[in-house]
Amino acid sequence: MKKIVCLTLIAFLSLSMNAQRRKVKKKKPTPEELAEQAREEKLQLARLSTAQITFVDSVVVSADELFQHLNQAAQETGTVSADGFVSQIGNRHILSQRAADGRMRLFEQDLIGSEWTTETQLKGLPDSDLQQRFPFMLSDGITLYYAAENEDGLGGLDIYMTRYDADDSRYLTPENIGMPFNSEANDYLYIVDDFNQLGTFVTDRGQDSGMVCIYTFIPPVSRTVYNVDEIGEERLRNLSCINSIRDTWTDRNAVTEALKRIQNLQEGEKQAYKKDFEFIVNDRLTYTTLAHFKDPNARRMAEQWLKNKAALENDSKILASMREQYAKATASEKNTLATRILALEADVEQATNDLHTLEKEIRAALLDR
Numbered sequence: 001m002k003k004i005v006c007l008t009l010i011a012f013l014s015l016s017m018n019a020q021r022r023k024v025k026k027k028k029p030t031p032e033e034l035a036e037q038a039r040e041e042k043l044q045l046a047r048l049s050t051a052q053i054t055f056v057d058s059v060v061v062s063a064d065e066l067f068q069h070l071n072q073a074a075q076e077t078g079t080v081s082a083d084g085f086v087s088q089i090g091n092r093h094i095l096s097q098r099a100a101d102g103r104m105r106l107f108e109q110d111l112i113g114s115e116w117t118t119e120t121q122l123k124g125l126p127d128s129d130l131q132q133r134f135p136f137m138l139s140d141g142i143t144l145y146y147a148a149e150n151e152d153g154l155g156g157l158d159i160y161m162t163r164y165d166a167d168d169s170r171y172l173t174p175e176n177i178g179m180p181f182n183s184e185a186n187d188y189l190y191i192v193d194d195f196n197q198l199g200t201f202v203t204d205r206g207q208d209s210g211m212v213c214i215y216t217f218i219p220p221v222s223r224t225v226y227n228v229d230e231i232g233e234e235r236l237r238n239l240s241c242i243n244s245i246r247d248t249w250t251d252r253n254a255v256t257e258a259l260k261r262i263q264n265l266q267e268g269e270k271q272a273y274k275k276d277f278e279f280i281v282n283d284r285l286t287y288t289t290l291a292h293f294k295d296p297n298a299r300r301m302a303e304q305w306l307k308n309k310a311a312l313e314n315d316s317k318i319l320a321s322m323r324e325q326y327a328k329a330t331a332s333e334k335n336t337l338a339t340r341i342l343a344l345e346a347d348v349e350q351a352t353n354d355l356h357t358l359e360k361e362i363r364a365a366l367l368d369r
Contacts, residue, residue: 043184046154047240050179052224055245056258057216060207069214070189070200077139080191085135089275089286094135094144095119104131106146124162124171126150133157134188139292141285144171147188152176155184159201166282166367179240192219195291196261205241215242218258277306279359281366298365305358312351319344 029037061069070080078087084095084106091111099105099121107119125132130149134157137144142164147157159181160174181187185205192199199219204212228236239247249255275288279302290306293299322344326337 042154046179046182047236048225048228050226050236050240051177051181051220052226052250053180053220053248054218054251054254054258055180055215055242055248056218056255057262058213058242058245060211060213063204063210063212066189066202066212066214070191070202077191077193078137080134080136080189085137087137087141089288091286092137094122094137096133096135101127103129104133105129106132106135122171123169124165125174131157136189136191138192139194140294141281145177145190146174147186147190148174154179154182156186156204157188158182159187159190161190180242183241196265198258198261198265215245216258216262218254277309279305279362281363293366295365298362301358301362301365305355305362308351308355308358312348312355315344315348315351319348 059069067081078085083097084093086093092108093111093116094106094108096104096106097119099107106122106125108122109117109119111117126148128150132146132148135144135146144162144164146160146162148160149157153176159177161177162171162174164171176182177190181190181201183203183205185203187201187203187205189202190199191201197219199217200214201217202212202214207213226236226239231239235247238244242248276290277288279287281287287293287302290299290302293302319341322337322341326334326341329337
């Protein structure tokens with residue numbers, strides 16, 4: 001009987017304890033905990049898309065001296081400053097200034113003759129951005145990099161990329177270029193020197209107040225991300241944060257050549273910018289050397305355009321000289337000169353038309369890439 005009572009008591013106590021457990025509700029996470037969880041998930045997602053970039057150098061400088069270091073890196077394409085970006089030939093200005101909503105926005109203006117046009121705000125960039133700053137335009141005159149702060153970023157200023165759509169006269173929806181360029185700190189001033197095949201960007205991650213780090217990298221031909229299954233999560237985390245630039249050196253020859261280019265820049269041996277001619281691609285872009293023509297077909301046509309242009313200029317000079325001779329010639333000489341002048345005028349007119357046609361074909365080849 002005592003055994004039965006004991007077993008009954010144990011069963012009762014067990015049921016009572018289970019009931020108490022059921023009454024204890026699971027603790028709900030606090031808003032702070034939910035925010036931290038969302039932050040970690042965003043960072044993890046960004047890490048999984050970390051691009052494979054080879055960094056070759058880094059230097060820590062005072063934020064006040066930043067642009068003294070950057071203007072040399074950008075001079076082949078243009079000039080960067082705290083206010084914005086000016087194209088290399090000085091006819092286009094993209095600047096950051098306060099808009100009607102009180103936030104920093106990107107504007108642009110063109111140099112027409114000796115006067116700058118009125119600033120107009122760039123169309124297509126998100127109105128939700130808290131600020132837009134530090135623009136840089138690639139040598140193609142279409143691809144724009146800039147820094148923005150918004151709720152979708154990783155934190156602080158993030159670097160974004162967009163392209164100009166000439167058909168709609170506006171910029172396409174910007175893309176966050178992700179890690180390793182962006183972080184929870186402020187990341188900005190993405191610059192590419194096509195001539196030297198070097199890129200730089202600026203960050204204040206891990207720096208003391210008032211200091212920034214300028215990283216130099218080899219611009220990738222295409223975007224490739226790391227495979228976490230191959231390198232592991234710890235290595236991926238280090239690469240995404242650029243904990244060591246040597247860890248990114250997968251091609252030592254490429255690094256050696258890049259370091260030589262950096263040394264040449266530092267020693268002032270960089271080839272001076274040349275302006276051989278002016279070929280107007282559109283109202284936003286002008287090419288001044290054959291090196292600007294990246295498309296092989298467009299470059300071949302550009303070479304022919306230069307030859308035809310030189311021949312036309314030579315014929316035009318001869319025609320002008322013949323006209324001067326005609327004004328001083330005798331009546332008998334004028335008859336001979338008139339025939340030659342008329343023939344050359346026809347040749348010059350045809351050559352001019354042919355040159356304009358070739359210019360249109362070159363523009364079509366460039367814009368259809």
